């Protein structure tokens with residue numbers, strides 16, 4: 001059987017942000033391995049497929065990943081169209097390379113279908129361009145999270161060098177992020193937006209880098225993306241002015 005494993009981007013959550021190609025593959029799939037963050041409404045687009053949840057939570061690393069790799073390879077022996085559905089874009093913070101390398105090493109064809117990553121959904125929700133003429137010409141995608149046994153990350157230097165930063169998997173470490181960046185030289189007044197559930201009626205908290213821990217504490221447990229940089233200044237000041245007006249009206 002000429003099977004193929006498709007690594008498909010599930011996007012940030014809204015069903016209508018899936019690509020047409022993703023929708024077609026889900027409809028044709030015989031089996032779908034999906035992450036924890038992929039909503040039920042998206043899985044419903046694969047009515048014929050067996051659904052297998054393989055969501056990894058942080059802290060469970062190589063064994064779980066090896067197990068997923070093997071299950072994908074086994075599925076390719078039994079099914080023609082195997083979909084590995086990942087949140088956002090599969091090639092950003094999704095451990096896709098391990099799956100691609102393993103499958104190719106076992107002679108299994110792999111194709112990647114890109115998806116809308118959380119940073120783009122979050123900036124769309126805010127209506128703020130991550131690059132702006134004369135203000136921001138670079139965007140860094142970073143995470144402070146490193147797996148057990150991995151080398152230290154250079155995320156702090158990367159954020160310091162970029163005009164705009166999108167920080168993934170950082171909400172639980174908001175205090176450490178704020179302290180590390182301020183210590184590294186990023187101004188404490190750098191505008192920050194914390195976006196929870198981007199594309200799904202997002203909740204947004206806006207403020208400064210120094211306020212990041214309080215901003216993150218306002219959110220309620222959904223996936224959270226942190227954006228920071230001067231591009232957010234107008235969005236942050238407008239929110240602060242609105243807050244001040246509400247205070248005066250009371």
Ligand SMILES: C[S@@+](CC[C@H](N)C(=O)[O-])C[C@H]1O[C@@H](n2cnc3c(N)ncnc32)[C@H](O)[C@@H]1O
Nearest residue numbers: 012087088089117118168169197198223224225
């Ligand atoms: C394991 S990473 C996967 C990122 C994914 N591959 C992407 O391109 O968006 C999971 C992190 O992405 C971010 N994320 C994913 N979906 C999100 C959403 N709808 N709103 C805000 N952040 C989101 C959060 O930082 C979350 O902890």
